[in-house]
Amino acid sequence: MTHEPARVTALDAPVDLTNCDREPIHVPGAVQPHGALVALRGDRIVQFSANVPDRLGTPAGDLLGATLDTLLEPDLAAQVNGALASGELDRNPLFLLTAPVRDRGPFDLTAHRLDDLTVLEFEPLPGALVHADAYTLVRGTLARMNAAPDLARFVEVAAQDIQALTGFDRVMVYQFADDGTGTVIAERCAPGMTPYLGLRYPASDIPKQARALYVLNMLRIITDVNYDPAPMLAQPGEAALDMSYCVLRSVSPIHLEYLRNMGVGASMSISLLRGPELWGLIACHHNTPRALSPNVRAACELIGQVASVQLSAWQEKQDQSYQLHLKAAQSQLMERLAHTPDLLEALVGQDSRLLDFVDAGGAAVCLDGQVIRLGRTPDPEQLRALQDWLRTQPDSEVLHTHSLGELFPAASAYAESASGLLAVQLSRLRGDYVMWFRPEELQTVAWGGDPNKPAEVAQDGSARLSPRRSFEAWQQTVRGRSAPWLTEEISAARTLRRALLSLVLRRAEELRDLNEGLTRSNQELERSNADLDAFAYIASHDLKEPLRGLHNYSVFLLEAYAQQLDEDGVAKLNTLVRLTQRMDDLIDSLLLYSRVGRVDLNVRDTDLNDVLADVLDILSARFEQAGAEVTRGALPTLPVDRVRVGEVLNNLVSNAVKYNDKPPRIEVGALPPGERGDLIVPEGVPDQAWVLFVRDNGIGIRDRHFENIFRIFKRLHGRDQYGGGTGAGLTIVKKIIERHGGQIWPVSAVGEGTTFYFTLQGGEVA
CATH class of the missing domain: 3.30.565.10 (Histidine kinase-like ATPase, C-terminal domain)
Structure with a gap:
């Protein structure tokens, strides 16, 4: 049974810089034409590249729905079927064999399996063959990379040995920054090639979907940037083939134009990973078309895999050293928080290490209306404005930026001391924050061409967004940016916020208990004072009557019997009168004192x-x-x-x-x-x-x-x-x-x- 072949594509609109970041490059609907590709479901061909008849000598009308016996000679078909049955084909392309097809070739055959499809690729042998397995080719390289004392020497060895192995005119090691830009950190060039070492390239040069493919498939090659893609043909209703793991996958026309503008005839890129993240690329350029055999490509991929492991180890070693420094500062500060009653004293007192907590140049603690500054910070008025701005941010529990002036334009005035901000919110209502600042790092960046001018004017006068044509060094001074905050530092700030909030809540509970105790004590004291006043009033009032009687009787005795008493008796009665009068005065004072405490004002x-x-x-x-x-x-x-x-x-x-x-x-x-x-x-x-x-x-x-x-x-x-x-x-x-x-x-x-x-x-x- 035969079917009329149908073209399968995923993007109908022309591709330019306005939509290249949305281009589905994993389903390009075409292959590079130096080779041919067929896709099988089970043992039946469901898709093939339009150049299969020309490359392999098989009429297109006989292929859809047919088996490999239709495409290949019976002996070769049996060999391929046997290899397909025994090989580990999931995702990773596997070299099967080298053989002629119907007097064409010979071809290197590679295959991989994705979902329910088996993809078979035919590549003509390159002119210069290397007859050695991948490990033999890279054994010396691996030893030299392992002996490298630092990152600079490590990437230099990688560039040098990849060039020696592949013969590409230029090999660059390209490292990505957090903002997506990339910098050439190592390079080997053939004589006469323009060096790009030290140049930076904008994030838009490699769209996000291309970066995602670089993680999935560690090696991509374009043998001739001037090729005309061979479209894929398929049975009606068949979805576009996912070519994420295909060697022959056609690439974006924007990328091809980009390479041609650089004067490149062929290219290859090898992914460098740090864990699951794309760390960088080994990018290879050649002035003329160039193909590599599967074993050389496998050797390059092995170098990329080993380099990725080694880079992760280098980075982890650096991270571990810095993390130990951070942990020491963080542990000391947490210890102070646990044992220092005053929260401000714990944060900013002597030996608090608040600046070391996240390796900051300055810090400010805004708590209960107070603002305490350490190191280089904005002035108090600027800090108050920054507090007000932070309170307007919807997600400011932990806010971090290395370009504060871009988010809060008023901060540009103090960029020199505070281009970077890491702030943790304790109370938005009261404006309580702990902030760390990093100073501006003034940079002069050498770009590979002006990244801000991608538009060009065509002969008909129309403007079109296209890749830049000039890649000469273009200088730019970058202001208002600090060193970025690391993931570990942001995580430490979150941990501190949780600890501070827990401490504030615990101390609020302690203060509440203390206030309740003081309230009870004050109430008891008020009752005691009231009882004392009442007692003083009652006691003094009740004492007045017998004391008055005693005083009066003493006066009567003096008046009635003074003539009959001797001098000593009279003196004693006078003393009794004086003492009772004194006692009466004291009781009057006590009554007055108790009345002052009891009578309403x-x-x-x-x-x-x-x-x-x-x-x-x-x-x-x-x-x-x-x-x-x-x-x-x-x-x-x-x-x-x-x-x-x-x-x-x-x-x-x-x-x-x-x-x-x-x-x-x-x-x-x-x-x-x-x-x-x-x-x-x-x-x-x-x-x-x-x-x-x-x-x-x-x-x-x-x-x-x-x-x-x-x-x-x-x-x-x-x-x-x-x-x-x-x-x-x-x-x-x-x-x-x-x-x-x-x-x-x-x-x-x-x-x-x-x-x-x-x-x-x-x-x-x-």
Whole structure:
């Protein structure tokens, strides 16, 4: 049964630089015409190249659906079928035999199997044959590569020995960068060839689908770049043949034009892999057409495989050394995080090694509104703008770039110190980040031709995107880029983020437990203080009645029996009267103190000038008796309990008169917010609070007594000195001020006088 052959193609539109990255190059629908190809399903031919009749001498109309017996002589067909049955053909093309076909050839026959198809390729023998197996051909090369002391010598040996083995005019080792560009790092040229060593080529020179094929099939060869492809013919409905593993696969017309523009007549490329990734290529060029026998190609492929293993080992050795350095820094930082209570101190304190964590030139920790910088970083204002930008990024938990200015144009202003950014987000809401920076690495890149001008104008005046024609060195200065962040560094940043978030959550739980404990303690303390106040009130109130009776009876005894008692008896009764009076005064002070803590404050906006006027009026008789002079400054209007603040002023002004050994000079005034001069205020006094004061020229107080003067019933002098007293006055003053949310503190010089400063604002009114 015969079928009318049909052409099979995968891309109908003409190919140029606008669509070459979408060109299905693994199904080109054609082969290089120096050889021929047939595809069998089972033992039946389902596809063949249109040049089979010309190459192999078999009419095309007899092939579709036929067996190999139709294509080959019976003996040769039997040999091929036997080889196909015994060979390991999956994907990897296998050399079967060399034989003439119908008086044509001889041909090298190779075969491979893909899915349910067996692909058989016929290649004419090259003019110069090499009669040796692949290992014999490369044994010396493998030894020299293994002895290479470094990467530079290693790739030089590869280029040199591939040229010697194949006879190509130029052999280059081409290494890919992370951005897809490639650089020629080793080269061997025949005399008269233009060297390309050190030149860089854009990623577009090798589209992504071509790179994918380079991983699948380690060797590709084009024997003549000026060939006219032989199309594939197939049974109707047959899908285009996947030629990923075919030696004769036709290549993209764009690639052929690219090679012709370089002046190349034939080419071969050998993949260099690092694990599953394409690391680079060994690219071979010849000025004229050139074919290689299967055993030479196999030798070249073996060199590529061994080189790939060795390159992986070289890279792993370098990576391992750097990873050990990173691990040491990371372990030390994690240890600090585990044992340092303060998160900022752990990250940026002495010996934190935050910069070593990812080999950065600078770092910034933005946490709880603070920004701490290490090394070379943007300035604080620039960092705040960068924080704001990071908060707008949808996936900024870990953001990394080696060209920050391209993503965030404002960063171009500080590219010198921060072209590279690696940032981990701790809280987008608060803008908490840990950032590392890398400086700009100014580069002068030598391109193989201008990569930015692929358009050309045809004779009819139309513009067409095509491969560049000039491959002379074209210089470009690259700015705004840093060394790229390695996978290990990005992974370390992710690990640090998880550790920091875990630590923050754990410390938040500890803080919550601590706050709950403090709340319970404060509640218990408030209950205890309330109980103590109640006890003091009840005890003092209940003591008043028997004490009053004791005092009164002592007075009655003196009045009724003083004439009958001797001098000693009268003295004892006088002592009893004096002590009971003293006890009554102490109980009154205790009652007043407990009342201050128990009574609710009646807070109203109050003009303190009026309060002071009332106090001075009450004390006017004492001023006249002591010869005191009082100076009044302007006082503010504040929300206070008028009666209680009156008690404060009364007590402080009275003490200014009492504790004086000269005519008292007293000043009462206030310092507005922002006008405190050199006055040192205690911690917790807000900037917006008024500071009131009572100043005198009295005896003064030594610094060591500043705390004692506010303790209840604590007097610094004898009971009857300086007018006597219970020692409760300043204690009550302090409690009233604290209930208003303020503080009180003295400034004094012995023999010169004392100033009591106090505030009535700054906290919750208790």
